Amino acid sequence: MQEDFLHYIWKHKKFQINHLKSITEEIVIINTVGQHNLNAGPDFFNAQVTINEQLWAGNVEIHVKSSDWFLHNHEQDKAYDNVILHVVWEHDTDIFRKDNTVIPTLELKKFVKKDVLNNYKKLFTKQSKWINCEHSFTGIDDFVLNNWLERLYLERLVRKTKTIQRLLKESKNDWEAVLFKMLAKNFGLKVNGDSFFSMAQSINFSIIRKSQSNQQTLEALLFGQSGLLEQDIENAYYLSMIKEYQFLKQKFKLENNQTLPCHFFRLRPSNFPTIRLSQLASLYHLHQNLFSKIIETNRLDDFYKLFKISTSTFWETYYTFQKESKSSKKTLTKSFIDLLLINTILPLKFCYAKQKGEACEVDIIKIATSITSEKNSIIDAFNNLKKVSKSALDSQALIQLKTEYCDKNKCLQCAVGNTLITK
Template identity: 80%
Template sequence: MQEDFLHYIWKYKKIQIDQLKTTTGEGVVINTIGQHNLNSGPDFFNAQLTIDEQLWAGNVEIHVKSSDWFLHHHEQDKAYDNVILHVVWEHDTDIFRKNHTAIPTLELKDFVSKDVLNNYEELFNKEDKWINCERDFANSDDFVLYNWLERLYLERLERKSKTIEQLLKESKNDWEAVLFKMLAKNFGLKVNGDSFFSLAKSIDFSVLRKSQSNQQTIEALLFGQSGLLDQHIEDSYHLGLVKEYKFLKQKFKLKNSHVLPCHFFRLRPSNFPTIRLSQLASLYYEHQNLFSKILETNHLSNFYKLFKVSTSKFWETHYTFQKESKSSKKSLTKPFIDLLLINTVLPLKFCYEKQKGEADNSDIVKVATSITSEKNSIIDAFNNLKKVSNSALSSQGLIQLKTEYCNKNKCLQCAVGNTLIVK
């Protein structure tokens, strides 16, 4: 038996509420359960109860056993002087306040139905399972599940907001600068994400702003800071970038000693750092005030148009500086743009609207629902239980569900877990 389950029982009144009695036989009527306290102090604040026809207002403390009161030294803590009811699974001793007055005790085990208890024990049994409810997940109610996934998606955006807020603090509230850092990280994908992020952080965004009128200048800035111009190569394009970067480095006192090296190993040529940096340079060459344009865009098709950029001419016949390849136009694909929207654009829009005090996230939800579902091991595993991920909103929600609820056994705080306990 866990205290979390007892909190759940009390909070959602999953008990025979019309038959409650204290261990000394006094009738208990729950007028209000109180406010669930997740910090130190009693578990529920400001409850209102009628005990033996006397109205009481105060706090409720919950334990597995009555003796846990003394185990936790509550009898020595003034914060527990206003506890009006001690709710326990098993009553094994009487408990008292600091002034030695007895606190009424409600023993729950006689007031919880066997079905609820059996469902709880089945959900949390120790079998080797990917998630606790994998046997019943396929039978979860579609309406409950999809509403829960939308809430989880917004919860995930809230979590990502913390990273954005830290970047905003570092950049003195320059949203365009934060966008550049986050886009750079996501252009690098998993292999070069940290490298590209360190590259973006090594450049004051004002330098990029002053370089946006010339595509080759932006490329020189990005390639130079990344260390990709360090080799001596006899090529006019490469030599031009080196010359331009030397000028920029001196003019803006650029340093790149803390920029992590880029990697080519085990990457498809289309994901080589050279290609991705050229595409990033093109994006900022073609769009001044990119963040402002993102704020004005609320439809997926328009996002595709905004991010439909290609490399510069040289990279149409190259993947590296050294070797020429078959000519091909290397534009950002829709799946790649989807990743940028999921991991950068929509979290930024969410955080911006949150800081403005706007609670309407309908446009963000609409775009996330229009984007194709991600594919990874978590999504595949959920889809094997029940075909549930049909958009980026649901796939992001499922990632949040697995990492923040399933992995942490927070079934009692999950909408699906709740329905299974009272099925």
């Protein structure tokens, strides 16, 4: 038995609330369970309980055993002086106030229905399971699951806004600068995400603004700050990049000694850092006020048009500076743009609207449900239990579910766990 389960039972009144009696046979009526306290102090604040027709207002403390009161040293803490009811699973000792009167105790195990307890035990039985509810997940009603996934998706957006808010503070509320840093990280994907982000962090965005009218200048800036212009290569384009970068480095007093190295190993050529950086440079060369355009865009097709960009001409016949390849137009694919939307654009639009006090959930959800579901091990595992991920909203929500609820055993705070326990 865990205290979290007792908190859940009390908070949601998952027990027989009629004909309650304390361990001393006093009639107990719960008027309000109080406000759940997740910090230090009593478990529930401002509860109202009638005991033998006397209304009490104060705090409620919950333990597995009554003696846990002393185990946690509550008798020495003034924060517990206003406890009006001690709720326990098993009563094993009386608890006294400072005036030596006994604090009324309610022993819950007498009033919890057996099916609720059995469902709880079944859910938390330690077995070799991917998630606690994997044997029951398929039976969850679609209405319950879809509503929960939508809430989880918004939770995940809120979580991502914390990074955005930190970057805003660092850039003195420059949304264009934050967008550039986040896009850079996402252009690098998993392998080079941190490298590209460190590159973006090393450049004041005012320099990007001053350089973006010339694509070659912008490319030289990104390549140079990423440490990709430090080899001995005899190539006209490469040598022109070095010359341009050296000028920029001196002009803007640039340093790149803190930039993380880029990697080519085990990457498909289309994801080589050279290709992705050229595409990023093309994007900022084509769109002088990219952030404003993103905020004004609310249709998926319009986003695909906005991000329909490719590399500069040189990279149409190269993947690296040294080896020429078959000519091909290296444009951003829809699947890559989807990743930019999921990880950068939608969180940024959400954060911007919230900062302005505007409602944006409907528009964000509409776009997210129009994007194809991501594919990864978490999504595949959920889909093997029940075909549930049909869009990016679903896949992002399922990642949130797995990492923030399933992995942390927060089944009592999950709509799926709640449904199974009260089934």
